[in-house]
Amino acid sequence: MSHQVRAVVALAKNEPVVVETITVPDPGPGEALVRVEACGVCHTDLHYREGGIGDEFPYLLGHEAAGRVEAVGDGVTEVAPGDFVILNWRAVCGTCRACRRGRPWLCFATHNATQRMTRADGTPLSPALGIGAFAEKTLVAAGQCTKVDESVPATVAGLLGCGVMAGLGAALNTGNVGRGDSVAVFGCGGVGDAAVAGARLAGATTIVAVDVDDRKLDWAREFGATHVVNSRSTDPVEAIRSLTDGNGVDVAIEAVGRPETYRQAFYARDLAGTVVLVGVPTPEMTLELPLLDLFSRGGALRSSWYGDCLPSRDFPALIALHRQGRLPLDRFVSESIGIDGVEDAFGAMRRGDVLRSVVVL
Known part of the structure; x- marks a missing residue:
């Protein structure tokens, strides 16, 4: 039938x-x-x-x-x-x-x-x-x-x-954000705001949201961003460093999928920090970075597919957090x-x- x-x-x-x-x-x-x-x-x-x-x-x-x-x-x-x-x-x-x-x-x-x-x-x-x-x-x-x-x-x-899990997982699973960490999220659509929410849930104390749209930055505040940066008018790398004692963040999450925002995320992280790419690029995009910077800054460059989630583990747990009023x-x-x-x-x-x-x- x-x-x-x-x-x-x-x-x-x-x-x-x-x-x-x-x-x-x-x-x-x-x-x-x-x-x-x-x-x-x-x-x-x-x-x-x-x-x-x-x-x-x-x-x-x-x-x-x-x-x-x-x-x-x-x-x-x-x-x-x-x-x-x-x-x-x-x-x-x-x-x-x-x-x-x-x-x-x-x-x-x-x-x-x-x-x-x-x-x-x-x-x-x-x-x-x-x-x-x-x-x-x-x-x-x-x-x-x-x-x-x-x-x-x-x-x-x-x-x-899909999208909300991708953002939550980028912070919780791929980025392994922990208590007291500093986090920057580039791009504050559904995926980016989910990454903000995930960072807050993990106990990050400084969460910087970056976008070109003030309306989206307002949304990011609602999900837990402690600071916002409009990158049309402000250099986001310098702004993030100024908010982190000149060091940069522990975890920088790129939720746009563009070379220019990835570079910003790369340079906005602390030494030995982590960059997580969860934004989806298009096939023709390429990225160029000085190899010495890759070597000297250390840390990890990670891609996040579906927030590295395991549905049987993560979906019921996140639904429970929602029912508790925490997500x-x-x-x-x-x-x-x-x-x-x-x-x-x-x-x-x-x-x-x-x-x-x-x-x-």
Whole structure:
């Protein structure tokens, strides 16, 4: 049996998305059918639409989602019908060299559903990040479902499916921010503000937010920034040094994905400090730094994929922190929209009007 559902599809590079009826198959072995309740509109979806990730059109967009398992295939034991789950795009295999060494968050063989969802004419769809959740139902690998407390609204829980988890993890996991640390975050959209929130949660005492938009800097203050710097009018490296006794920060998190902001992060850190790149660059971007500076400053230069998260460990813990009032996930939701509003949400994202638009299904 298959399911006919409405979904958001990107047909070609830079063309507006369309809402159409697609076909979702019943789950096969190791798969789960999920009725999507809410899905955030992430920059990655826009990258797919613009051809910045690949050219395997048509794409079924959406990936930052939560919903309920409707059915599972043979051999699935981790989730069951009725479970409230957050979807993730890093379903670990458990057997690759990273998993065998006890580092499953670095899994080198993550997997997705085997069957393909299709357009009405039978054309296979490429689901964004292996999920495709701007749809009333979607088919995923069972390992892409993480069961969490169902008392948290899907509009909030689903944010951990991508951007907010990426920012939180950049601070908590990749950057290993600790009590008393100083942190700078470059770029204060959803990912950057999540990094600010993560730094605050970890006990950082100095958290400097850097952006070119005063409105975004105000948002960063709400998530825990102790200082803000508008880099249009102020040299952020000098400002950060002045706030840290001339030393620079312990952890500098770049949440933009541009060479110029990465250089700022590099020079704004203390000796032996850490730079974390969580912003996603485009393929043509290059970076040049003096090799002597790389050598003499020491420390670590790290990239953060999905905040180095392990969904089975991190999602339930972060949901618990939200329920305790220690992690304000609901503040990331700027607006709730219908499935027909995704193209307009992309426009709001480009203008910087929102942290997150969330599609409610």
